[in-house]
Each structure stands twice: as C-alpha cells, then as structure tokens.
Amino acid sequence: MTLAKRLCSLVLVDDTGRPRQKLEKGGLVADFAEAIASFLAQDGADEIWLRLDPTASPTGKGANALFAPLSALESRVFLPLVAWAPVQSPSDARLLAGFGADRVVVDVNGGGADPVGFIARIAQTVGADRVVAALSVRRSAGEKGVVWELVDGAGQGMKIDALALCELLPAAGACEVLLVPSVPAPQSDRVVHDGDLIEQIASRLSIPVLSAGEDREPADLAAALLMGADGVVTSLFSSGSPTIAAGKARLTEMGLTVRPVDGA
Amino acid sequence: MHETARVGVSAIVLDHGAARTRRLLAALRAVGVDARLADTTLAARSADVLIVPDGDDDDASLARGAGMGVRDAVAEFALTGRPLLAIGLGVSLLLEGQVHAGAPPGLGLFRAPVQRFDPRMTDESERPLLTPHVGFALVVGLDRHPLLASLVPKGAPGAWFAFRHRLCAPARVPQADVAVCHHGVPFAGAIWKDALLAVQFLPEHSGRIGLELLRAFTQPRAATPPVVEGRAS
Numbered sequence: 001m002t003l004a005k006r007l008c009s010l011v012l013v014d015d016t017g018r019p020r021q022k023l024e025k026g027g028l029v030a031d032f033a034e035a036i037a038s039f040l041a042q043d044g045a046d047e048i049w050l051r052l053d054p055t056a057s058p059t060g061k062g063a064n065a066l067f068a069p070l071s072a073l074e075s076r077v078f079l080p081l082v083a084w085a086p087v088q089s090p091s092d093a094r095l096l097a098g099f100g101a102d103r104v105v106v107d108v109n110g111g112g113a114d115p116v117g118f119i120a121r122i123a124q125t126v127g128a129d130r131v132v133a134a135l136s137v138r139r140s141a142g143e144k145g146v147v148w149e150l151v152d153g154a155g156q157g158m159k160i161d162a163l164a165l166c167e168l169l170p171a172a173g174a175c176e177v178l179l180v181p182s183v184p185a186p187q188s189d190r191v192v193h194d195g196d197l198i199e200q201i202a203s204r205l206s207i208p209v210l211s212a213g214e215d216r217e218p219a220d221l222a223a224a225l226l227m228g229a230d231g232v233v234t235s236l237f238s239s240g241s242p243t244i245a246a247g248k249a250r251l252t253e254m255g256l257t258v259r260p261v262d263g264a
Numbered sequence: 265m266h267e268t269a270r271v272g273v274s275a276i277v278l279d280h281g282a283a284r285t286r287r288l289l290a291a292l293r294a295v296g297v298d299a300r301l302a303d304t305t306l307a308a309r310s311a312d313v314l315i316v317p318d319g320d321d322d323d324a325s326l327a328r329g330a331g332m333g334v335r336d337a338v339a340e341f342a343l344t345g346r347p348l349l350a351i352g353l354g355v356s357l358l359l360e361g362q363v364h365a366g367a368p369p370g371l372g373l374f375r376a377p378v379q380r381f382d383p384r385m386t387d388e389s390e391r392p393l394l395t396p397h398v399g400f401a402l403v404v405g406l407d408r409h410p411l412l413a414s415l416v417p418k419g420a421p422g423a424w425f426a427f428r429h430r431l432c433a434p435a436r437v438p439q440a441d442v443a444v445c446h447h448g449v450p451f452a453g454a455i456w457k458d459a460l461l462a463v464q465f466l467p468e469h470s471g472r473i474g475l476e477l478l479r480a481f482t483q484p485r486a487a488t489p490p491v492v493e494g495r496a497s
Binding site: 002003004006041046074075078079080100102127128129175176202203204205206207208228230231259260 | 286287290291293294320321383387388389391392393394395396397398399400401402424426427428430446447468469470471472474475
C-alpha cells in the first residue's frame, strides 16, 4: 500500500481574508475561512489550501491577507495547511510560513528569467520541504510536437519549456510541483487538468505532482489522478455540495486509493 | 474541539533546534494537555510527558541543535520510565547513527539505524520513488499498542496518518514492537517499547485520529520501570 491520492480543498479568500464562497452543510452556513476549513476537514479533506484570489487588488495586502485565516486555522484544523498568495521574494514566503502555513506555494514565474534560482532562494529561506513550485503553463504545437510553455502572470508565454524546468526543481529545493493549466482546453469553456502534462512530469520526477483545475464533478479529479497526479487542488467541495465524502466514494469506485473519510 | 487542560498532565515539547512545534503545541492543547516548549534538561525533568517533535531535515537546521542539551534531556528522561513520544524527524534521535554531519548522533534507545529512502528505486508503477514521502499512508499494526489499539477500526487493515519525511527506520527493530508502513520498501511507521513511542507520521497533521493518538498517549498513568540500557548515556 502506498500513499493515498490527496484531495486538497481550496478555500479562496479576498484581500480581507474573507472567503469568496460560503459553505452550507446541515442547514448551517459558514462564511469565515476557518469555519469552512473546519467543515472541509470533517468532511474528509486531506489538506487545506488557502489561496488569495488572484483577481484581488494588486495594491492590496498581498500575502498579509492570509494572516487572519491562517492564524485561526493553526489551532483549529489539524491537517496540512498550504498558503498560496503572491510570493515575490523570500521574505514573502517566510511571512506565510510564519503565519502558520506548513507549505507555501511559489509561482515560478515570479523568478522571471531565472525561475530555478528563485525557487532555490526561497527554499533556503523557509526551510526544507516547504516550497510547492507552481507552474502556470499552456500547451502549443511546436516543430517537435506538443510543447508546454511557462506563462507569466498576464498569460503571456515566457519561452521556457515547462518539462525541462520541472526536472530542475527538486534539486532547487521544491518539495512538490503544482501544475496550473492557464488556458481553456480545446472545445471547452474552462481550464481543466492537462492529463498529458501530468503524465509527462510525474514520470520524470521523484517529488509529488499536484494539479489544479476548474472542476465541476469528481470525474474531473479522477482524470488528473489516473494520469499520475499525486493529488488535486480543487474548490469543487468548497460550497459543501458535492461533499468530499461523495467525491472520495466516486474516486474509490474508479479504482483510486484515497484516505477513508473518517480518517481511520 | 478544545478541551480544558486535564489536571496533572503536562507535556514538554523539546525544541531541538530544527523543531516545528506550533501545530503540535496547538494539537496537544486541543486535547487538554498543558503543553510547553523548552530546550533544557531542567525543564524536561518536570514534565509528565516529553515530546521530541518533527523538524526541518537539513544540515543547517540540525546543526543548530547539535550543541544544545537536547540529547542529554532525552536520555535522562527516558530513564525515568515516563512517557516519551518522538515524532517525524525526532524519531532519528532515538535511533542509532547520524542523519547529517552536523546532527547529534542518535541515542540508540531503539536499536535500529536511521536510513533514507533510495531515490533510485521505483514504485509499483515504475515511477521514481517519491522523496520526500508526503501524504496520507496506511500504518498497519498499531492495534498491538496497549494504548492505541482503539484507533484502528475493527476490521480495518490499519489506520491512515499524514507523513512528510525522507528519513525512516527499518521495519524490524530488535526488542521493540513496530507498526509497518510501505513506500517502495517496508519501514517503521511507529516503534514502541515500554513508555517510549516513536512515530514517523505527524499526529498534528493527521486530523481526528492524530488528536486521538495524542490524547491516548498523554493520558495519566504510572511510570513504567526504566528499561533503557547504558547505551543512552
């Protein structure tokens, strides 16, 4: 028996630390991040990811927006806590770890032309096994076939091969890779997990590979997990419907190993 | 979730220089333990329970703790027969050998070497073995521990706990009981002998079952007679 596939429940918060979406369960409505995270933990989430809404004001608090929810969660939710906010320097990452995050997501494109050096500097600052390197990528057809290119915050290609870059990230200190497709899939109106990319990267790396997408049903998660992702980062369960229990049951039916919801 | 502190139960979480303690302290307090952080032998002497926590597994972090009295504190406490819990990286301090050049040598309270997952290995799907080993994994055999048996549901093969580590102990440890986990090779998910318990997983990251483990292990009980041999000194 190896590791269970992870369902990482994403809670999106605004610049004041309040969640973008309420959660309803059993007639109760949760509208604070810590209350939502507690519900998700009880429902079977394997990790709680707090993300500052990428559309939040660029002149706002930045990483500081996660202070209140992380501080509250630290003593209420006993699962791994991951913080995802703009990290532009090692001090931003250290701030998030100091707020109580067990791991910090760092968008590699923040390093400009030197994404590996950027990750290395942050890993040296926040300690071993704390940095999740996030890659926003788009696929395109090149002369040698499909190419996955890193994109910047504005969605523009950076002419950096995502596959080649990934192979350098473990040595730089990243403990996990998070794949974030950046453009809608062909013949779709949403950004979905890129199974081909997941398969390519998972087969090359000895660190966990996670994937994020705009999921609408548990089958969307299965697509990523069956292609080799070790976990999925999703807001599918953040409203309380569907439940994580239902999602895990569906994944189990598909032959995937997940942690039982009761934690035992 | 938080309980009023249980009368008479105090735990010292030992800061060994590389320690990650905030979540652990919060988890202990959530189950009613009066938990405090300390880094001295003197403070450890006063505890009902001593906990050697997880920490950052790198040379710089471990070197910080090498010159401290942490090793002496653990060795001395183990001789009292009071409950001693090591978690994650803290387990390596109870084993034999040295994890990094800058780290203090293990105390040998469990006669097994600290070892690393071999990055050249592959898993069942021929994929490179994940290092670090991160996520929830099944631990089999914990139901043989006198205080922790109730954590394993009847009929279940084991219990699921959260891991994050690169170091581990072998699945066979002389003169100790072992609950086994598997990651390419079998390794010790938990090792225990008398009042000593070493868990490679992180109870403070394992949800409800992790809190139950902390509650069960810190329940008031009489000290068991010292069984630690001279090797700890």
